[in-house]
Amino acid sequence: MKKNNRALLGAIFAAAVLFTACKKLPPTENLSSDFVVITKYDTSADFSSFKTFSLRDTIAIKTDNLKDSIWYDNGAKSILSNVADHMLAAGYTRVPSGSNNADMIVNVSGIRNVIAFITPGYWWGSPGYPVPCFGNGCYSYYYPYWYSYSVKTGTIMVEIADLKNAPTNKKLHIVWSGIGTGAIGNSKSFIVDQCNKTVDQAFDQSPFFRVY
Numbered sequence: 001m002k003k004n005n006r007a008l009l010g011a012i013f014a015a016a017v018l019f020t021a022c023k024k025l026p027p028t029e030n031l032s033s034d035f036v037v038i039t040k041y042d043t044s045a046d047f048s049s050f051k052t053f054s055l056r057d058t059i060a061i062k063t064d065n066l067k068d069s070i071w072y073d074n075g076a077k078s079i080l081s082n083v084a085d086h087m088l089a090a091g092y093t094r095v096p097s098g099s100n101n102a103d104m105i106v107n108v109s110g111i112r113n114v115i116a117f118i119t120p121g122y123w124w125g126s127p128g129y130p131v132p133c134f135g136n137g138c139y140s141y142y143y144p145y146w147y148s149y150s151v152k153t154g155t156i157m158v159e160i161a162d163l164k165n166a167p168t169n170k171k172l173h174i175v176w177s178g179i180g181t182g183a184i185g186n187s188k189s190f191i192v193d194q195c196n197k198t199v200d201q202a203f204d205q206s207p208f209f210r211v212y
Contacts, residue, residue: 033182033183034182034194034197035154035156035180035181035182035194035197035198036180036181036182037178037179037180037197037198037201037202037205038178038179038180039176039177039178039179039202039205039206040176040177040179041175041176041177041206041208041209042173042174042175042176045162045175045176047175047176047208047209047210047211048210048211048212049103049164050092050103050104050162050164050211051092051093051103051211052092052093052094052095052099052101052102052103052104053087053092053093053094053095053102053103053104053105053106053160054094054095054096054097054098054099054102054104054105054106055080055083055084055087055094055097055106055108056080056097056106056107056108057072057077057080057097058070058071058072058076058080059071059072059076059079059080059108059109059110060107060108060109060110061109061110061111061112062109062110062111062112063111063112063113064112064113071110075188075189075191075192075195078192078196079108079156079192079195079196079199080108082196082199082200083106083108083158083199086199086200086203087106090203090209090210090211091210091211091212092104092210092211102163103162103163103164104160104161104162104163104164104175105160105161105163105172106158106159106160107158107159107160107161108156108157108158108159109156109157109159110154110155110156110157110195111154111155111157112152112153112154112155112184113152113153113154151183152183152184152185152186153181153182153183153184154181154182154183154184154191154194155179155180155181156179156180156181156194156195156198156199157177157178157179158177158178158179158198158199158202159174159176159177160174160175160176160177161173161174161175162174162175176206176209178198178199178201178202178203178205178206179198179202180194180195180197180198180199180201180202182194
């Protein structure tokens, strides 16, 4: 009976090892999460003094493709529309882009980078990564298998410049910025969704940014 039990346990263990070894890594787009959003603003700015704003109908982008410079499809339009809606909800009036009647200029831009070939141990030695030390000494890690994958990261930025009080040197003062960054995977709809969530969160974090 003991021999049979040992044989059964051995078979179960072998099956578990085989299943683990054959299990595929999840696609990197499943590793994506919501963007981290931060906002910065000029504490001396009087946001209630601004009444109007202008917003371009395209998003400036920078990627690893030198031919990429402008984003203007339906995804970009939804992001720009979202920005405009938040500005209107805050009590500001939109005027045509390039108008001299704009108190603020709203610019939206994006950056996409690629971190390639993440391999086992890529993060070892990073600040805060623990070294396994015990009473009988310190150990080092190793992987008995190898893999690699690439992670695409993206950043969306909304910057608002003060045109109303522009100095004579024509250097526009950025009075507010909202920035979201994170992994973007390969899904276009995911990227657009994260950009819109960034816009929502950035304005939610800035209740002072309004006419009244």
